[in-house]
Amino acid sequence: MPTPAIKVLALASNVRRRCYRITCYSSRGITNNVANEEVISKPLQSARPFKEIPGPTSFPLIGTLLNYLPVLGKYDFDRLHRNGMLKLQEFGPLVREEIVPGTNIVWVFTPQDIETVFRCEGRYPFRRSHLAVDKYRKDRPDLYNSGGLLPTNGDKWYELRSTFQKALSRPQNIRLYVQGSDHILQQFMDVIKSRGNLSTEDFVPYLSHVFLELVGLVAFDAELEGLTEAGLQPDSLASQLIDAAETANGCIVALDNSLQLWRWIETPLYKKLKRSHEIMERVAVTLVNRKKSLIESQRLTENKQPSLLEIYLSDPKISVKDIVGMAVDMILAGMDTTSFSSSFALYHLATNPNCQKALQQECRELLPTRESPVTLEVLDKAQYTRAVIKESLRLNPVSVGVGRILPEDVILSGYHVPKGTNIVTQNQVACRLSEHFPNPNSFIPERWIKSSSLFQKPHPFLLLPFGHGPRSCIARRLAEQNMHMLFLKIFRNYDVKWCGGTLDCRSLPNKPDQPLLLSFKSVDY
Numbered sequence: 001m002p003t004p005a006i007k008v009l010a011l012a013s014n015v016r017r018r019c020y021r022i023t024c025y026s027s028r029g030i031t032n033n034v035a036n037e038e039v040i041s042k043p044l045q046s047a048r049p050f051k052e053i054p055g056p057t058s059f060p061l062i063g064t065l066l067n068y069l070p071v072l073g074k075y076d077f078d079r080l081h082r083n084g085m086l087k088l089q090e091f092g093p094l095v096r097e098e099i100v101p102g103t104n105i106v107w108v109f110t111p112q113d114i115e116t117v118f119r120c121e122g123r124y125p126f127r128r129s130h131l132a133v134d135k136y137r138k139d140r141p142d143l144y145n146s147g148g149l150l151p152t153n154g155d156k157w158y159e160l161r162s163t164f165q166k167a168l169s170r171p172q173n174i175r176l177y178v179q180g181s182d183h184i185l186q187q188f189m190d191v192i193k194s195r196g197n198l199s200t201e202d203f204v205p206y207l208s209h210v211f212l213e214l215v216g217l218v219a220f221d222a223e224l225e226g227l228t229e230a231g232l233q234p235d236s237l238a239s240q241l242i243d244a245a246e247t248a249n250g251c252i253v254a255l256d257n258s259l260q261l262w263r264w265i266e267t268p269l270y271k272k273l274k275r276s277h278e279i280m281e282r283v284a285v286t287l288v289n290r291k292k293s294l295i296e297s298q299r300l301t302e303n304k305q306p307s308l309l310e311i312y313l314s315d316p317k318i319s320v321k322d323i324v325g326m327a328v329d330m331i332l333a334g335m336d337t338t339s340f341s342s343s344f345a346l347y348h349l350a351t352n353p354n355c356q357k358a359l360q361q362e363c364r365e366l367l368p369t370r371e372s373p374v375t376l377e378v379l380d381k382a383q384y385t386r387a388v389i390k391e392s393l394r395l396n397p398v399s400v401g402v403g404r405i406l407p408e409d410v411i412l413s414g415y416h417v418p419k420g421t422n423i424v425t426q427n428q429v430a431c432r433l434s435e436h437f438p439n440p441n442s443f444i445p446e447r448w449i450k451s452s453s454l455f456q457k458p459h460p461f462l463l464l465p466f467g468h469g470p471r472s473c474i475a476r477r478l479a480e481q482n483m484h485m486l487f488l489k490i491f492r493n494y495d496v497k498w499c500g501g502t503l504d505c506r507s508l509p510n511k512p513d514q515p516l517l518l519s520f521k522s523v524d525y
């Protein structure tokens with residue numbers, strides 16, 4: 001295949017266009033076309049060579065691993081955001097690193113370069129993750145047709161994504177869950193009430209229970225009863241599922257970054273992933289098939305808007321195996337992400353009393369009584385609540401950035417970066433730089449509210465907690481709806497105080513680095 005030629009588009013006029021953007025040309029033709037814009041072509045030869053991108057020194061056999069040694073090393077695998085900030089300070093906005101010799105990772109810090117990466121990703125964005133899940137599922141053709149949405153790439157990914165996205169992205173299909181979710185959240189308010197002020201107990205497991213319930217409603221059309229007294233016990237089905245999802249996610253990250261012996265022999269970590277996956281899979285197979293039987297025996301109420309699971313199961317073109325895979329993916333990708341994101345948002349509100357007051361005022365205006373249901377109308381009006389979640393995701397996203405394998409050669413910060421390079425965008429670090437956000441480390445929801453004097457419109461490729469483009473989070477709408485509802489409920493009912501030390505995150509994914517210690521005091525209005 002001929003080497004792709006590259007043209008760089010220096011775009012002048014408005015803020016978004018101030019940066020360099022790149023159009024990739026290959027034997028397949030133009031993959032990213034920018035119409036009606038001034039095009040200044042710049043030959044590839046003028047870009048600086050890949051090998052010159054600054055970064056930590058890599059040694060034969062050990063790469064840059066010395067830097068990650070406990071105590072002695074300056075980086076820490078558990079603190080990717082701090083590593084990112086250190087690398088930016090030491091090497092500048094584009095950093096090349098061979099953690100393992102022979103495998104280059106390029107860390108990308110500027111929104112302009114991040115935009116270039118996404119503009120070039122094409123129709124089938126390639127993400128290298130969940131490799132062991134891929135193997136596990138492909139070894140079970142009786143249960144799965146493929147590795148599922150999370151690990152799959154190329155046209156098989158596109159096929160799966162199109163199958164599930166159509167219904168998941170339709171607002172009315174997600175809004176259908178508001179009533180059921182409100183019921184679950186009302187139960188959650190009772191759990192908080194029954195636990196007293198909770199100040200010495202980690203609140204994250206409670207959030208896991210509520211988000212498992214909310215995701216289960218969509219994935220299985222069923223309540224898992226994780227918020228009952230029995231459901232909160234460690235041996236309940238809900239607790240087992242939560243434990244399985246957390247364990248599997250931990251194993252997946254470690255297995256992705258290991259020597260991958262598990263491809264040939266079942267290593268202890270691979271076995272642990274298998275056991276956790278089997279727990280989620282058993283529940284998914286049982287509940288999806290139970291629903292399928294219900295549909296087949298036509299015991300569903302007619303004239304009722306169908307749920308997502310009903311839509312999928314009623315479509316003869318969608319295989320039950322794919323639906324089971326998607327249900328497991330929802331548990332894997334949908335519970336920790338929302339629990340951890342909500343943990344940080346609770347922390348920020350508990351440590352910023354003025355923001356908490358503003359949120360409580362909105363809650364009181366929209367929900368006349370403590371038991372008032374959160375409705376579609378309430379959600380549409382809850383602009384401060386939305387700003388709170390957005391601001392918290394700016395400060396504490398669950399992922400430091402987004403990973404991609406480049407499908408084409410591009411030029412980033414003046415360097416030639418070849419096709420096939422591992423890219424990790426550094427949005428979390430970029431979102432904490434004063435050049436992009438005034439008072440970058442302060443929690444200021446008002447910066448997202450148009451009528452506020454603090455409102456600003458940042459570069460659109462800075463805040464990307466759900467990723468970007470065709471491969472971005474498939475359930476963003478659902479995740480946001482669930483979090484908005486949770487915060488409206490909690491802050492209509494409680495004053496929340498922080499009882500711990502300064503909270504930071506530990507990766508991967510970003511989770512609170514200490515117990516989430518909150519005290520809840522009932523409001524009496």
Ligand code: HEM
Nearest residue numbers: 330333334337338341465466467468471472473474475479
């Ligand atoms: C605060 C909550 C959440 C955050 C911050 C989040 C974030 C993300 C991110 C960053 C990605 C990768 C995007 C990319 O590569 O461009 C992703 C993918 C994904 N998310 Fe979410 N997510 C959340 C909640 C959920 C929920 C609730 C579900 C399911 C119920 C879910 C299911 C998925 C799936 C299946 C993918 C893979 C999509 C694909 O590869 O095509 N996520 N999410």
